[in-house]
Amino acid sequence: MTKRRHEVVAHALLVLQGGFGIVAALGMVVVMGGNLAYAPVPLLGCVLLFTLAGFVTRRRRWALIAAIVVEGLALAGWLLQAFAGALPQIDFTANLVGLLTTVCLPGCVIVLCARTLAER
């Protein structure tokens, strides 16, 4: 099978996702009154994405599987949020950009990593 370099696209999307994560982490720190204790865990998530991006582009099997798992968990989290929105105390706001970054983007990474695994 001809190599289509799906891993390069997966790499780009993972890097972008990490960038979005940094913005979200900034928001958490600002809302919590500038308390830096809220930065490490979100930034750790970004570092995880950047690390996976680096190894995915080298077509490492473990990284491709890990990326699929991480993005699968992200999609499961989105579904959980949507179901939780049915509770009377909380709602869930679905919007266009949210669907793009929290559903389409992880979905695309999963497909791209799966294709790269199939090509190996």
Add this chain to the structure above:
Amino acid sequence: MSDFGIGIAPAHAAALGCALVTPLLAVLGWRIVQARARLGFPLARRLRTGWAAADAPVRWAVWLLLLTGAVHLGLPLGHVDGAPLAVGFLTSGVGCGWLALRAILGRRWRGAAVALVTAMLVAYTVSVINGEEVDQVGLAAAVVELALLTLAIVPARPRRRSLANIGAVGLAVLFGSATWAVFVAGHGDGHHGGPFLARAQAGVVLRPDPPPATPDPQRAAALLAERTKAATVRYRDPAVARAAGFAATGRPEGLQVHFESKANQRDDRIVDPERPEMLVYAIEGGRALLLGVVFQMPVAGARGPAVGGTATRWHAHNLCFGLLPPGFGAVSPYGTCPFLTVSITTAEMMHVWVVDPPEGPYADGLNDAWVRTILRDGRRSA
């Protein structure tokens, strides 16, 4: 879930429509190309051969260029802001199409794509700073453009991949932070009651004003403020509030310490000045001052009554909730939450301030410096 449409500015609906029909038009167009290639047309044959030889990054870039181009070609249909802007949109749209064509034909496209996308992002940021409301179509287009930019710069120079990654991440952070800052400034700028609908939905969710519940909404708003002021006199002292079942939701000191009453939240009484769901205090340096109350709807997603028309506007917060450590963040303009947090949207709420702030009793928030001054001066809250 019902807030999806609110985030889309009417001026951008046509552009979104163009983006949605792009895949269909692209498939139809591709069938025409293939038919012409079979008839021996040189350009069609080169396009067919080029696409067959293209790898995934190029194919993705072509799709992203087509989507971006379609959005920009559709923007003049909704934006009637003058000929120069329309020409700018059309030029960028055509530019994207031209670059998609070059990418399929195997010609250089990355440098021009980086320049074009950067120019489009800068232009959008400038227009947002100059007053255009950030909305979901603008942000979604920006996400597509950032993905295109990342694809264009990351694989081009494998030896400088780290530098390219930093560049892509830096631009995403810069653009996100800038639009968020403008959004927050716009929200705090007294847009309540106007056409501002917080369409970025980055921490705040606003819904369009329902019809006024009374023939004289201004009088109703003033009456509610007066009744709230009178009813909360007894809560001037936080100790009295605690004895009545209110408890601080976070740190017990600060310029806006919220005390909530679980009993009042569960009593199904809406906008009752005698039983507010929350009290807001300024507590600092041994002094305490009751600033106002928060009325909250008992069920999330339910619309608050239009007690005083546009003056008494309700809002909800879409937040990111995490446990490591326990706390809240705001959903970012990219619609994302930090790692290991979940997105939730609160029930609608409305502030009523009892300390006569310059912005009026229904202001979005109070100026910290002003609160410090009245706390120091020992102003009575009612």
